[in-house]
Amino acid sequence: VDLSKSVKTKDSVFILPLGGLGEIGMNMMALIYKSRAVILDCGAMFPEMNGMGIDLVAPCTESLRELGVEVDGIVYTHAHEDHIGSGALLYQQLGSPDIYGTAFTLAMLEERMTGIRSFNKKKEHTIEPGKAFKVGAFKFHSLPVTHSIVDSVALKIETPQGIILHTGDFKIEDETYRGEGFNENEFAKLGSEGVDLLLSDSTNVESPGWTKSELDLGKDIKELIQSIDRGKLIVTLFSSNIPRIHSIVDAAKGSKRKLCLIGRSVTTNVGIARRLGFLDIDDSELIEMDEVDRLPPEEVLVICTGTQAEPRSALMRLSLETHSAFKLRAGDTVVFSSRQIPGNERRISGLMNNLHRIGCEVLTHRDAEVHVSGHARREELAKMMSLVNPKCFLPVHGEYRMLVRHHQLGKEQLPKAKHLLAENGDLLEFKSGHLEPIGKLEAGKQLFDENRYILEPELLRERKKLGFAGSVVVTAVIDSKRARLIEGPDVQIYGISENFDPVALEELLEDSLRIPKKKSRDLDSEYLEKEIRVHTRRFFKRHLGIKPIVFPVVYVI
Numbered sequence: 001v002d003l004s005k006s007v008k009t010k011d012s013v014f015i016l017p018l019g020g021l022g023e024i025g026m027n028m029m030a031l032i033y034k035s036r037a038v039i040l041d042c043g044a045m046f047p048e049m050n051g052m053g054i055d056l057v058a059p060c061t062e063s064l065r066e067l068g069v070e071v072d073g074i075v076y077t078h079a080h081e082d083h084i085g086s087g088a089l090l091y092q093q094l095g096s097p098d099i100y101g102t103a104f105t106l107a108m109l110e111e112r113m114t115g116i117r118s119f120n121k122k123k124e125h126t127i128e129p130g131k132a133f134k135v136g137a138f139k140f141h142s143l144p145v146t147h148s149i150v151d152s153v154a155l156k157i158e159t160p161q162g163i164i165l166h167t168g169d170f171k172i173e174d175e176t177y178r179g180e181g182f183n184e185n186e187f188a189k190l191g192s193e194g195v196d197l198l199l200s201d202s203t204n205v206e207s208p209g210w211t212k213s214e215l216d217l218g219k220d221i222k223e224l225i226q227s228i229d230r231g232k233l234i235v236t237l238f239s240s241n242i243p244r245i246h247s248i249v250d251a252a253k254g255s256k257r258k259l260c261l262i263g264r265s266v267t268t269n270v271g272i273a274r275r276l277g278f279l280d281i282d283d284s285e286l287i288e289m290d291e292v293d294r295l296p297p298e299e300v301l302v303i304c305t306g307t308q309a310e311p312r313s314a315l316m317r318l319s320l321e322t323h324s325a326f327k328l329r330a331g332d333t334v335v336f337s338s339r340q341i342p343g344n345e346r347r348i349s350g351l352m353n354n355l356h357r358i359g360c361e362v363l364t365h366r367d368a369e370v371h372v373s374g375h376a377r378r379e380e381l382a383k384m385m386s387l388v389n390p391k392c393f394l395p396v397h398g399e400y401r402m403l404v405r406h407h408q409l410g411k412e413q414l415p416k417a418k419h420l421l422a423e424n425g426d427l428l429e430f431k432s433g434h435l436e437p438i439g440k441l442e443a444g445k446q447l448f449d450e451n452r453y454i455l456e457p458e459l460l461r462e463r464k465k466l467g468f469a470g471s472v473v474v475t476a477v478i479d480s481k482r483a484r485l486i487e488g489p490d491v492q493i494y495g496i497s498e499n500f501d502p503v504a505l506e507e508l509l510e511d512s513l514r515i516p517k518k519k520s521r522d523l524d525s526e527y528l529e530k531e532i533r534v535h536t537r538r539f540f541k542r543h544l545g546i547k548p549i550v551f552p553v554v555y556v557i
């Protein structure tokens, strides 16, 4: 089947998940109609192992080019890294379209977008509550949802072939620190008007019951903070978690502690939240970093980054006693108001060892009520389904096993609905309110280094080889008239054990460079370099069990 032809000629809407259906992170989905698309979220994720210089992982957009699709806009549900993180990296690849998001989401994107020449403020559109907006053939309505960041929305999308509800990330909290919480009535109203397809967040489907609310957690945090009456108090958290920062600021207000914000992302995000009215902190409640040591320790509360023991984070530097502003001391308390992202456990454990060496008290979610998830658990997910009561259900945002669990939950909850499971790259046809998989496209990852350059697979293969087996440089000079080796072979090794006989290797290479008489006429360095490569690799394979990268350099004079 020629998928690009179907996409171009058929009157259907096509749904193409590009990221987040098969992993936690890099959420991205395209809705396509008559070869024009709108992209929902443009997220990134961090590499599992921080080796070989990979800094950030983003979805591959090749399939959109394959389909011949042009992008009219990117609509963001909220400002978490797994929803906006590749928005700047992929902006030009996506054809520099208009972008849509709530005020906080756009503010969080702003700094990243500033370096991009094809972007300007005119392409930015703020999503406002109750105000519909059109992107190509699609009409959007936003519905506020509660989540571990402010200004998150679900999206109702009116398409030429039916109505879609995309939940974004959410949990159901009746009330938040700002008053209004998750408005069940709004979702129930949508449900009664009729929703053809529900796309819902699967992140916490493996956990039973309801996720504890941020307000309830806030009470626990307040009690904890006010019970610690000696030493400095350091709270580390995800810097975008504005509701959590509010809880901590609120707890500080009821104590004699003054607040100090350290780390660039905390300072930036709190700045944005204050400017947009999401956080109410008076300047008089804040102290500068260099004031910390001038106050008695029991009058200091520090909010900082570093929950995942990121090497450059404030907490890491404090734990290594290399932070320029102040030092941690015995008797100080460090609270991890966070969870450990899988893959970071070793590093976090090392950080905690450092803190204990200093004599700090360390509290995590295992010791006290200091963290809750921002994602709906099973009963909340079931609630969302019963409110919206869609004709079709497709789980999104999660590793494959989570999608399967959510799919099963859907079948129990909505026995009459049609249930589908899809992964990144599955092309789904949405027609008259029905969803059908019709093909599979390339769905991969793009890997970026710290400077935001793409790391091609070939380059990574080479880096892997270099790292695993090391490299050998062999230099030789050949006299072309006499067809004889006149200098070398010189062997230099990098990253290779010296447990081999260098003389044996040189002799072997000399033999391989002995040029037969009949060959001498068309003597070329390429042939000789190939000989060196083959023999050197064979030698190291036999003696050390490795196949290093060999760089032969042959001068024929």
Ligand SMILES: [Zn+2]
Pocket (backbone or CB within 6 Å): 078, 080, 147, 169, 374
């Ligand atoms: Zn999120």
